[in-house]
Amino acid sequence: MSAEDISAAYAAGLCELRTLLGARLSSSPSVRDQHGADPTGHFKAAPDAVAFATSTTEVSAITCICSAHKMPIIPYGCGTSLEGQVAAVHGGVCIDLSGMNQMVELNSSDLDCRVEAGVTLRKLNESIRQDGLFFPVDPGADASLGGMAATRASGTNAVRYGTMSHNVLGLTVVLASGAIIRTGTRARKSAAGYDLTRLFVGSEGTLGVITEVQLKLYPFPSSISAAVSSFSSLRGAVDTVLQTLHCGVPIARIELLDEVLMEAVNRRGTINYPALPTLFFEFQGTTQSVEEQVQIVGDLVRENGGAQFEWALLPEERTRLWRARHEAFWAARDLRPGCTPIATDVCVPISSLTECVLETKNDIQELPFPAPVTGHVGDGNFHVLLLMDAGSPSEAAAAESFNRRLIERAHRYGGTCTGEHGVGLGKIDYLEWEAGSSLSCMRAIKAALDPDGILNPGKIFRT
Amino acid sequence: MSAEDISAAYAAGLCELRTLLGARLSSSPSVRDQHGADPTGHFKAAPDAVAFATSTTEVSAITCICSAHKMPIIPYGCGTSLEGQVAAVHGGVCIDLSGMNQMVELNSSDLDCRVEAGVTLRKLNESIRQDGLFFPVDPGADASLGGMAATRASGTNAVRYGTMSHNVLGLTVVLASGAIIRTGTRARKSAAGYDLTRLFVGSEGTLGVITEVQLKLYPFPSSISAAVSSFSSLRGAVDTVLQTLHCGVPIARIELLDEVLMEAVNRRGTINYPALPTLFFEFQGTTQSVEEQVQIVGDLVRENGGAQFEWALLPEERTRLWRARHEAFWAARDLRPGCTPIATDVCVPISSLTECVLETKNDIQELPFPAPVTGHVGDGNFHVLLLMDAGSPSEAAAAESFNRRLIERAHRYGGTCTGEHGVGLGKIDYLEWEAGSSLSCMRAIKAALDPDGILNPGKIFRT
Numbered sequence: 001m002s003a004e005d006i007s008a009a010y011a012a013g014l015c016e017l018r019t020l021l022g023a024r025l026s027s028s029p030s031v032r033d034q035h036g037a038d039p040t041g042h043f044k045a046a047p048d049a050v051a052f053a054t055s056t057t058e059v060s061a062i063t064c065i066c067s068a069h070k071m072p073i074i075p076y077g078c079g080t081s082l083e084g085q086v087a088a089v090h091g092g093v094c095i096d097l098s099g100m101n102q103m104v105e106l107n108s109s110d111l112d113c114r115v116e117a118g119v120t121l122r123k124l125n126e127s128i129r130q131d132g133l134f135f136p137v138d139p140g141a142d143a144s145l146g147g148m149a150a151t152r153a154s155g156t157n158a159v160r161y162g163t164m165s166h167n168v169l170g171l172t173v174v175l176a177s178g179a180i181i182r183t184g185t186r187a188r189k190s191a192a193g194y195d196l197t198r199l200f201v202g203s204e205g206t207l208g209v210i211t212e213v214q215l216k217l218y219p220f221p222s223s224i225s226a227a228v229s230s231f232s233s234l235r236g237a238v239d240t241v242l243q244t245l246h247c248g249v250p251i252a253r254i255e256l257l258d259e260v261l262m263e264a265v266n267r268r269g270t271i272n273y274p275a276l277p278t279l280f281f282e283f284q285g286t287t288q289s290v291e292e293q294v295q296i297v298g299d300l301v302r303e304n305g306g307a308q309f310e311w312a313l314l315p316e317e318r319t320r321l322w323r324a325r326h327e328a329f330w331a332a333r334d335l336r337p338g339c340t341p342i343a344t345d346v347c348v349p350i351s352s353l354t355e356c357v358l359e360t361k362n363d364i365q366e367l368p369f370p371a372p373v374t375g376h377v378g379d380g381n382f383h384v385l386l387l388m389d390a391g392s393p394s395e396a397a398a399a400e401s402f403n404r405r406l407i408e409r410a411h412r413y414g415g416t417c418t419g420e421h422g423v424g425l426g427k428i429d430y431l432e433w434e435a436g437s438s439l440s441c442m443r444a445i446k447a448a449l450d451p452d453g454i455l456n457p458g459k460i461f462r463t
Numbered sequence: 464m465s466a467e468d469i470s471a472a473y474a475a476g477l478c479e480l481r482t483l484l485g486a487r488l489s490s491s492p493s494v495r496d497q498h499g500a501d502p503t504g505h506f507k508a509a510p511d512a513v514a515f516a517t518s519t520t521e522v523s524a525i526t527c528i529c530s531a532h533k534m535p536i537i538p539y540g541c542g543t544s545l546e547g548q549v550a551a552v553h554g555g556v557c558i559d560l561s562g563m564n565q566m567v568e569l570n571s572s573d574l575d576c577r578v579e580a581g582v583t584l585r586k587l588n589e590s591i592r593q594d595g596l597f598f599p600v601d602p603g604a605d606a607s608l609g610g611m612a613a614t615r616a617s618g619t620n621a622v623r624y625g626t627m628s629h630n631v632l633g634l635t636v637v638l639a640s641g642a643i644i645r646t647g648t649r650a651r652k653s654a655a656g657y658d659l660t661r662l663f664v665g666s667e668g669t670l671g672v673i674t675e676v677q678l679k680l681y682p683f684p685s686s687i688s689a690a691v692s693s694f695s696s697l698r699g700a701v702d703t704v705l706q707t708l709h710c711g712v713p714i715a716r717i718e719l720l721d722e723v724l725m726e727a728v729n730r731r732g733t734i735n736y737p738a739l740p741t742l743f744f745e746f747q748g749t750t751q752s753v754e755e756q757v758q759i760v761g762d763l764v765r766e767n768g769g770a771q772f773e774w775a776l777l778p779e780e781r782t783r784l785w786r787a788r789h790e791a792f793w794a795a796r797d798l799r800p801g802c803t804p805i806a807t808d809v810c811v812p813i814s815s816l817t818e819c820v821l822e823t824k825n826d827i828q829e830l831p832f833p834a835p836v837t838g839h840v841g842d843g844n845f846h847v848l849l850l851m852d853a854g855s856p857s858e859a860a861a862a863e864s865f866n867r868r869l870i871e872r873a874h875r876y877g878g879t880c881t882g883e884h885g886v887g888l889g890k891i892d893y894l895e896w897e898a899g900s901s902l903s904c905m906r907a908i909k910a911a912l913d914p915d916g917i918l919n920p921g922k923i924f925r926t
Binding site: 107109110111153154163166175179181182183189193194195196198199201203207219221222246247248286288345347349351380381413415417418420423427430437440441445447449 | 570572573574575614615616617621625626628629638642643644645646648649650651652653654655656657658659661662664665666670681682684685705708709710711713748749751752755759808810811812813814815842843844873874876877878879880881882883884885886890893894897898899900901902903904905907908909910911912923
């Protein structure tokens with residue numbers, strides 16, 4: 001169908017949605033464009049309308065209308081996903097959940113809470129700080145908890161606290177039919193039937209619309225310490241990571257930035273370290289346990305040729321360090337103003353990380369644009385930031401073939417094409433390689449739960 | 464169909480299986496009876512034959528034959544499940560995987576391994592000990608890793624290391640069609656499509672036959688210490704657990720035995736402690752970190768009226784303590800020789816644990832048989848061992864109504880009807896209560912992946 005045909009087919013449905021939502025259904029081109037684009041600017045497809053939902057019941061009502069008219073639904077939290085998850089490639093209605101931003105319940109004694117899907121990570125952590133609690137999953141962006149659940153987000157703390165898969169106790173989900181289901185309970189574990197919670201976590205809006213999330217929380221550690229260390233070689237840095245894990249040190253974060261990225265980060269002025277492969281560490285625990293972790297890792301750093309094991313014991317120093325780390329994406333972009341970066345996202349078994357990153361660094365030499373490397377190396381997950389000019393077909397082709405080689409390499413080492421960004425539009429072909437015959441199993445589940453294919457169509461699988 | 468009709472309908476299929484497997488297909492009544500019964504003796508339904516499989520390819524061939532004849536398949540590891548998961552209630556073929564007992568690969572640098580489904584927990588841990596590694600999930604019985612994955616097992620270490628859900632990286636599964644799929648990769652995390660691994664973990668053989676399991680392993684802690692403490696009140700014991708978790712102490716095990724069970728355990732002679740509510744602790748980490756954990760928890764024990772915080776620093780003392788803990792089920796049974804115990808299995812939010820256990824203890828007063836209580840209290844999971852006489856209809860009725868009240872109570876507190884034993888036959892009605900409208904979602908997945916309903920029929924759902 002052409003774009004006009006699509007809009008015509010959906011006219012009746014949109015009319016019903018207008019009656020239901022009034023001004024909370026927007027057809028404004030700027031609102032639609034903004035909701036169909038990701039932050040990197042690579043994927044753009046505006047929905048026919050944006051519905052600003054305020055409750056699970058309302059999401060259900062919207063879904064019933066969309067279902068009756070076989071009109072696509074694209075759930076939207078903060079729009080920070082990186083693989084085109086929010087692009088409305090088949091038109092339809094974007095359901096913006098950002099207005100559903102309330103804490104439903106906080107059970108501090110049980111170290112859990114239930115939030116509406118639109119609550120952002122920062123807001124959540126601000127609202128539980130006074131209870132001495134925090135939520136550890138930290139993808140970098142101030143994403144919504146619903147979006148983080150839908151894309152199985154992880155980030156810097158995953159080496160210690162796991163990903164969203166480990167930290168979601170249950171969900172409220174609106175199915176394609178409009179039916180509202182609750183998965184999981186408030187118990188910390190359960191063996192009661194299929195693990196629907198973990199099926200919806202990472203399903204990227206293709207099996208249902210997540211409207212509430214029950215989360216595990218953690219007591220704020222009594223002591224936190226951060227450190228930075230530069231290495232003359234990448235191998236020394238990565239070997240330090242491996243040995244740290246083998247010593248059973250319960251490290252909270254262990255992040256790599258290569259020399260190119262360190263130079264970019266330095267330019268922003270927040271920190272100033274040598275332009276060398278660098279590890280950022282964070283240790284959490286009791287004072288005594290943190291001191292012990294620091295001593296063990298300090299020894300490993302020295303043994304592996306690391307220098308400048310600089311301490312940041314004060315909260316403001318730590319904040320500065322981690323701000324620098326989180327700004328790395330933007331710092332990288334400044335290396336080539338006007339570029340449209342692609343963040344690749346492979347994850348490999350940790351013992352292959354050094355070889356995989358070194359081969360990748362060699363491959364980067366052939367690229368016609370800068371490509372710094374960063375990684376959540378404790379998990380074996382790393383990103384190459386391809387600072388390409390989207391207007392240049394030759395650069396786009398070079399980026400695409402580089403990414404393909406990178407993923408082939410990750411698969412060769414027993415890894416995955418996406419550690420944390422998800423499949424969306426960008427990794428559909430690579431998921432096919434990786435999943436092999438298990439893809440038919442995924443497709444069967446999709447067909448069973450969304451027989452008309454209205455839930456975020458065109459994502460994860462080609463439709 | 465009557466039993467004779469079933470056997471007749473399956474005669475052609477069984478004949479084909481005989482050609483495929485020769486002597487490795489057994490129709491011996493004793494073999495069939497043994498494979499259709501669980502260790503408690505509550506659930507008994509012999510399959511028509513038992514196939515002793517030796518490879519994934521062979522499981523696939525068996526499944527193809529069963530599929531062609533719409534003949535049920537019941538996967539079998541060690542037969543230690545407690546809710547009738549192995550009972551062949553619709554007849555068919557039990558696939559015994561105990562012969563598939565090889566380590567497929569051990570990647571000690573990456574802290575992972577791949578085992579065939581029939582490898583038992585003890586064998587796994589023996590074979591990786593020399594590499595300084597261990598696998599922490601410990602359900603008590605020496606179960607097979609395939610069975611533990613299939614039932615989402617957990618046990619004493621889950622408070623620190625999580626359940627099978629957290630420790631399985633990937634699976635090889637034979638689907639109802641006979642197709643062989645691999646889920647997951649060797650990467651520590653992935654956002655590549657639906658999390659099929661966690662869908663099969665806990666599916667109790669109803670979605671596919673698990674033939675290989677990729678597992679996370681852990682470095683053996685440099686220091687381990689165990690302790691036992693008696694409390695004058697149950698409340699004091701459970702409050703100690705709550706406060707330990709709130710202090711962020713990374714405790715490895717924290718187990719409760721009530722005064723009735725302590726008396727039973729004492730009678731076996733392995734240990735001798737007061738017949739009072741008792742906590743068993745295990746601390747793991749570096750020497751310094753263990754000392755610190757011990758100090759924090761020791762203080763909490765004293766504050767909550769605990770006494771006899773007895774240490775077991777030597778491995779043989781620890782082994783003795785944990786042997787006593789693991790023998791608790793058998794010790795309980797000795798309280799009433801000839802009884803047929805039922806192990807209930809609720810799990811509640813930790814802050815409700817005291818109230819829920821106290822209400823349950825009151826309820827136990829009304830029972831016509833002894834019913835000691837034990838629990839993995841760090842997770843909020845506890846078991847009442849109902850030492851009933853299976854030959855007495857009134858005791859059976861009392862046990863059933865007690866279990867129903869217990870589960871209602873757990874649901875009232877936001878908990879689950881099964882923390883770790885699974886649904887099998889015993890919890891089908893309770894899963895319906897708990898899952899509510901999400902049950903239709905589970906049924907849709909079952910129908911999509913097993914359209915003829917040949918995989919462990921009658922389990923999880925009534926068929």
